[in-house]
Amino acid sequence: MKTTNYEQIQETLYSKKLENGLEVYLLPKREMAKTFAVFTTEYGSIDQTFTPLGKDEQVTVPEGIAHFLEHKLFEKEDRDVFQDFSKQGASPNAFTSFTSTAYLFSATSQISENVQTLLDFVQNPYFSDESVEKEKGIIAQEIRMYDDQPDWRSFFGTIQSLFEEHPVKIDIAGTVDSIQDITKEDLYTCYETFYHPSNMTFFLAGNFDPETMMKQIEDNQNSKSFAPPEDIKRSYPSEPTEVANKHKVIEMPVSVSKCLVGVKEDTSSLTKDTFLQTDMIKSMVLDHFFSKSGEYFEKLYKEDLVDDSFSFETHLHKTFGFTILGGNTREPEQFQKRVKEMLHELKERDLTDEEFERMKKKRIGQFLRSMNSLEFIATTFVQYRHLGIDLFQVLPEIEKLTKQDVMNHIQNWISEDRIAVCEVRPSEA
Amino acid sequence: MSTIEEHVFKQEGYHLHMIPTKKYKTNTISVKLKSPLNREVITKRALLPYVLQQATSNYPSARSFRTALDSLYGAVLSVDSSKKGEDHVMTFRMELPNDEMLSGDESLLKQGLALINEIIFHPKVEGEALDKAIVNREKQTLTQKIKSLKDDKMSYANTRLIDEMCKEESYRFHVHGYEEDLNDITAENLYEYYQDMLSNDDMDVYVQGNLDPNEVQQIVQGTIKRQSAPNRSENKTTQQDAPSEVKEIVERQNIQQGKLHLGYRTSIRYGDKDYYALQVFNGIFGGFPSSKLFMNVREKHSLAYYAASRFESHKGLLLVFSGIDPNDYEQAKDIIEKQMDAMKAGEFSEEDVQETKQLVVNQLRETMDNQHGLIELMYHQVLSGSKVTPNEIIENVERVTHEDVLQVAKKVALDTVYFLTKEEGGNE
Numbered sequence: 001m002k003t004t005n006y007e008q009i010q011e012t013l014y015s016k017k018l019e020n021g022l023e024v025y026l027l028p029k030r031e032m033a034k035t036f037a038v039f040t041t042e043y044g045s046i047d048q049t050f051t052p053l054g055k056d057e058q059v060t061v062p063e064g065i066a067h068f069l070e071h072k073l074f075e076k077e078d079r080d081v082f083q084d085f086s087k088q089g090a091s092p093n094a095f096t097s098f099t100s101t102a103y104l105f106s107a108t109s110q111i112s113e114n115v116q117t118l119l120d121f122v123q124n125p126y127f128s129d130e131s132v133e134k135e136k137g138i139i140a141q142e143i144r145m146y147d148d149q150p151d152w153r154s155f156f157g158t159i160q161s162l163f164e165e166h167p168v169k170i171d172i173a174g175t176v177d178s179i180q181d182i183t184k185e186d187l188y189t190c191y192e193t194f195y196h197p198s199n200m201t202f203f204l205a206g207n208f209d210p211e212t213m214m215k216q217i218e219d220n221q222n223s224k225s226f227a228p229p230e231d232i233k234r235s236y237p238s239e240p241t242e243v244a245n246k247h248k249v250i251e252m253p254v255s256v257s258k259c260l261v262g263v264k265e266d267t268s269s270l271t272k273d274t275f276l277q278t279d280m281i282k283s284m285v286l287d288h289f290f291s292k293s294g295e296y297f298e299k300l301y302k303e304d305l306v307d308d309s310f311s312f313e314t315h316l317h318k319t320f321g322f323t324i325l326g327g328n329t330r331e332p333e334q335f336q337k338r339v340k341e342m343l344h345e346l347k348e349r350d351l352t353d354e355e356f357e358r359m360k361k362k363r364i365g366q367f368l369r370s371m372n373s374l375e376f377i378a379t380t381f382v383q384y385r386h387l388g389i390d391l392f393q394v395l396p397e398i399e400k401l402t403k404q405d406v407m408n409h410i411q412n413w414i415s416e417d418r419i420a421v422c423e424v425r426p427s428e429a
Numbered sequence: 430m431s432t433i434e435e436h437v438f439k440q441e442g443y444h445l446h447m448i449p450t451k452k453y454k455t456n457t458i459s460v461k462l463k464s465p466l467n468r469e470v471i472t473k474r475a476l477l478p479y480v481l482q483q484a485t486s487n488y489p490s491a492r493s494f495r496t497a498l499d500s501l502y503g504a505v506l507s508v509d510s511s512k513k514g515e516d517h518v519m520t521f522r523m524e525l526p527n528d529e530m531l532s533g534d535e536s537l538l539k540q541g542l543a544l545i546n547e548i549i550f551h552p553k554v555e556g557e558a559l560d561k562a563i564v565n566r567e568k569q570t571l572t573q574k575i576k577s578l579k580d581d582k583m584s585y586a587n588t589r590l591i592d593e594m595c596k597e598e599s600y601r602f603h604v605h606g607y608e609e610d611l612n613d614i615t616a617e618n619l620y621e622y623y624q625d626m627l628s629n630d631d632m633d634v635y636v637q638g639n640l641d642p643n644e645v646q647q648i649v650q651g652t653i654k655r656q657s658a659p660n661r662s663e664n665k666t667t668q669q670d671a672p673s674e675v676k677e678i679v680e681r682q683n684i685q686q687g688k689l690h691l692g693y694r695t696s697i698r699y700g701d702k703d704y705y706a707l708q709v710f711n712g713i714f715g716g717f718p719s720s721k722l723f724m725n726v727r728e729k730h731s732l733a734y735y736a737a738s739r740f741e742s743h744k745g746l747l748l749v750f751s752g753i754d755p756n757d758y759e760q761a762k763d764i765i766e767k768q769m770d771a772m773k774a775g776e777f778s779e780e781d782v783q784e785t786k787q788l789v790v791n792q793l794r795e796t797m798d799n800q801h802g803l804i805e806l807m808y809h810q811v812l813s814g815s816k817v818t819p820n821e822i823i824e825n826v827e828r829v830t831h832e833d834v835l836q837v838a839k840k841v842a843l844d845t846v847y848f849l850t851k852e853e854g855g856n857e
Contacts, residue, residue: 027547031452033794070761082729086719089787090441106793109787137731144686145734145752148582227689242774253683255576301491305568307573308479328577346790365502372800427683 001214006392009371013392014210018221021198021229023385026379027205028214033108035206036360036374037115037124042201043194044099044170046319051233052412053193058235061190062181063106064174067096068139068189072105073122075131081121091112091142098168099317099386102379105163112216113206114393119202119220127184140176150254154424157250158262158324161420164244165237168320197221198229201385202377209249236319241266242417258424259332261339263414265314265321272388273314276397281409283322284313284359287353289342290325332423345415356403432820435807436642442655443632446807447642453527454754456538456638457800460521460653461808462630465665466512466599472571472606473614473622478508479567480619482554484560497544501527504541506548512604513697513812514666514743519630520546521803525641534693538640542652550655552623559689567634568611575608575610586688586849593678593843594692599668601743628657633811637805664814666743668696671798671842678847687850688709689761692771693841699742700815703840705825707832709745710841711740712785713777713834714768715749719784721777726751729771732761743812747841755850764848772838775831783830791828793819 004013016028052091074081083128085092092109103122107114146152158170162340163169173179204213215399243264270278289296290312300306309327329335370376381391449492464474498504508847511518525541553560556664579585595601635655636645658746671694695704708716715722716736726736736751753761755829771777796802797819806819 032798034798080724082718082723086717086788087784087792089784091788092718106791106795108791134731138727138734140685140735141732141752141754144754147685150580202791221594254580256573257581291495293492295492298490304569307570309577324562328573344459358496361500362503364531365504365526368502370454371522372453424643 001210001359004392009368009392011371011392012260014214015310015335016214016218016396018218020221020226021196022221022350023201024214024217025201025203026208026210026383027203028208028210029204029206029374030208031214032374035107035111035204035208035376036104037202037376038102038104038108038205038378038382039116039118040100040102040201040203041195042100042199042386043190044097044101045170047194047234048167048170050188051192053196053227053230058233059189061186062174062272063170063178064139064172065182065186066101067173067188068135068179068182069138069190070094070101070103070129071135071139072127072187075111076121076124076126077128082116084117084121085254088113088117092118094159096172098172098320100383102382104378105376108207111206112213115213117215119423122195123224123321125195127187127190129184131198132182132184132187136179136182139173139179143173143176146171150252150258150424153250153252154258154260154326154422155324157424158260158420159322160161160264161245161248162243162264162322162423163198164240166320167236168238169244184240196229197226199232201382203382205374210315239320243420244290248418248420248422250422250424252424253423254384254426255428257332258429259329259335260324260326261336261343261423262420262422263323263343264418264420265323266418267316267318267321268281271315271346273388276389276394277401277405278409279314280363280394280401281308281406282316282413285346285410286312286314286323286325286361287345287362287405288355288359289320299342300338301337303334303338305329305331305338313366332425336421341418344416346410346414347412349410351403351406353403360367360398360401364395366428370404431703432770433803433818435818438633438646440650440655443634444769444811444849445646445649445732446633446635447452447640447645448635448637448803448807449642450637451639453638453800454799455524455526455800456541456636457642457804458523458538459635459801459804460633461633461811462519462543462550462626463516463625463633463812464630466515466517466602468599468602469609470622471517471604473619474567474626475604475606476511476571476611476614476619477623477626479570480553480559480563481548482508483567483588485547486551487547488824489515489553494544494548498535500646501537501540502531502543503545504537505611506545506778508548510604512600512602514664514741515599516606516664516666516743519712521549524532524800529639533797534853538636538638538645539648541654542649546653547718550627554620555616557619558622561616564614564616567582568614570604572608575605578605582684582686582849583750585751586690586847587679587748589849590692590748590845590847592846593676598669600666610852627655629659631659631661631811633808637800637804637806642732650828664697664743664812668745670694670696673844676845678845680847680849682849684849686752687728687755687758687848688751689751689758689765690847691765691843692845692847693747694745694844695740695747695837695841696745697837697840699809699813700817703833703837704742705822706829707740707829708789708826709782709785709829709857710772710834711738711747713781714738714772717785717788719788720841721771722751722765724829725764726761730760730764731778732757732764736765742809743854755760758848758850766843769841769843772841775838776833777831779831781827782834784830786826790823793823795825
């Protein structure tokens with residue numbers, strides 16, 4: 001078992017790669033009552049086309065299947081796993097993102113039993129025709145719920161405008177139609193391919209003893225047999241540089257219009273070593289200009305174009321990346337015009353040393369704040385791990401950052417052909 | 430189990446609650462101003478947090494104020510309004526790194542307190558009025574906020590249920606105010622109300638972190654100075670019985686998913702002896718994924734993605750909410766009512782009670798691990814005037830019996846069923 005001390009943030013991380021390929025990370029925090037566990041596979045909604053384990057030919061599975069599988073793993077032949085956790089005083093959950101599926105629980109007692117339950121239920125699938133059919137009704141209501149949410153519709157609408165081919169444009173839950181095609185056999189195919197321990201990570205943070213816990217997890221894994229690990233062959237279509245659709249309008253029965261401006265990020269030249277810096281710079285620059293202390297936010301506010309709902313985010317992954325800014329607005333036309341002007345203007349901007357120092361201080365504070373949350377630490381650590389980044393190295397990376405790094409980045413960031421806009425407008429009654 | 434330490438200091442015009450803890454890398458400050466819900470002033474109270482954040486006497490713009498926060502290692506400040514029983518609570522929250530985590534002597538807590546004090550007590554004033562331009566601009570912000578709440582259908586359905594259910598009670602007042610009131614609000618009358626609030630609201634200051642209580646008391650006393658000292662007001666939240674006939678409201682909009690919300694009366698509040706059994710009752714009925722609502726509405730009948738219940742600690746309400754296909758109204762309502770009937774008939778096992786107690790305790794302990802969560806739990810004591818600490822809640826929950834839960838079930842009475850559904854003849 002490897003022990004890593006991070007002195008500055010006063011944390012110790014224990015880790016081990018097990019024989020079957022599973023990576024285990026343990027972060028004891030004895031002052032907390034709570035323990036949080038997350039068991040993650042690097043398999044998400046974008047993994048639509050791949051070569052199944054032990055096969056030669058590539059297949060394309062129905063949209064929304066990773067999320068469907070996430071739902072179905074909780075159901076076993078004789079019971080629902082929610083009940084097992086409940087009996088042990090734990091609160092379980094799961095989520096599917098573009099690139100991963102995570103199963104988790106939080107608990108303040110019976111940690112060892114709950115860890116066992118988490119490992120075992122994820123590694124023992126049971127899918128039947130009947131239960132697959134039953135789940136379609138539940139997921140259809142989940143999709144309908146999102147259909148009525150203007151925030152979600154505008155967010156996804158922007159992604160769909162940005163990407164022409166890449167499966168990131170597929171709604172994570174699929175559509176009410178696409179999920180009808182999912183079969184028990186499809187689920188097993190995806191499961192066998194993507195839930196091999198060598199494609200998975202187990203992270204536990206909270207109140208437990210690391211030695212005993214590592215032994216328990218290792219014993220549990222040694223008692224199970226898995227096929228030898230293979231490299232997973234995933235296929236993503238080639239995506240043009242420019243956006244798919246420069247302007248999209250969604251009509252919905254809303255009383256307030258929304259407008260989002262999206263930037264399709266170029267991830268082709270990112271490496272393990274440049275990823276974290278690029279990600280940090282983008283979010284620090286957006287924050288500097290568009291948060292409530294930012295010059296651009298102040299302008300948009302004074303021009304009556306934004307309200308409190310205005311927000312921005314950047315997502316960078318291995319095969320795709322995007323930045324989205326926006327929120328409620330009274331004048332979508334003017335809003336998008338101004339935000340685009342501001343984004344283009346970035347390359348001519350300079351930062352004073354004082355501004356740069358404040359950006360760094362703010363980022364350090366944000367990082368320390370996020371370290372209060374076991375959920376954040378565990379899920380972000382794993383997400384970064386998939387990209388080859390160590391979450392606990394963020395602090396030294398921020399400190400290392402120079403003004404020149406930031407300037408170099410913003411000079412080459414924005415180009416017109418990579419910008420798309422999505423509006424949600426009130427539908428005619 | 431670690432116990433929560435709370436040091437309460439009676440200051441001039443407010444109570445300071447200091448909670449020392451070593452759990453976090455940051456310190457938290459929370460200032461709460463409380464006043465009974467009142468239709469006459471609720472929109473003003475909803476508007477004030479927006480206005481106060483825009484400028485102060487020393488910081489002429491929101492940007493200059495926010496820049497000062499950024500310099501304190503990105504201290505986060507938020508202001509919000511909430512409804513607790515029939516009280517309106519305005520909360521100013523700040524979170525900033527613990528000096529220990531940073532190199533050099535930063536005395537961040539002191540600087541943070543000074544900023545929070547600035548925003549509450551020193552707004553930008555012109556004569557006997559708040560800044561006119563700011564007030565006008567923020568009226569627009571609030572208008573947009575009120576409108577956009579209607580676009581969030583779960584929130585909208587919940588608001589409408591309370592509108593109908595609590596027609597005669599001040600609990601119905603909307604915490605974000607009313608669009609129609611905004612016309613009559615001016616920079617002058619808002620300033621007048623602001624001063625009224627400063628003189629008459631109950632004020633509580635919470636500070637949490639790896640800090641020494643007496644040092645904190647010295648710093649807070651030197652920073653937050655309030656002239657007036659109102660006597661702490663009694664909790665006046667009213668109680669009403671469910672009507673003899675259940676109210677049923679159906680409303681139509683152009684939407685995909687129907688929202689079925691049910692309002693029950695429990696008449697059980699924080700500090701009551703049944704409050705602990707109510708938590709267990711809610712857990713078995715609809716509070717967890719192992720509950721009757723989740724298992725029956727979702728897992729057994731595939732009618733919903735979510736179907737759950739929660740209780741209001743100070744008004745004595747239990748609310749059920751679910752998102753269903755518009756065509757499944759009768760069936761879903763019937764299943765939900767059957768689950769309640771089962772509770773009343775005692776159709777839950779001793780094992781269910783034991784398991785749910787564990788889940789409730791787990792949830793409470795998790796909330797106590799969260800800085801803001803713990804402060805909210807502690808503040809229940811102020812709201813209810815009952816000195817039951819979070820640790821005592823846990824002990825009391827652990828003592829709940831099957832019979833206690835059954836007694837609670839018998840008190841729960843359905844008041845109103847609200848259904849938001851698609852338009853007739855609309856598309857499927």
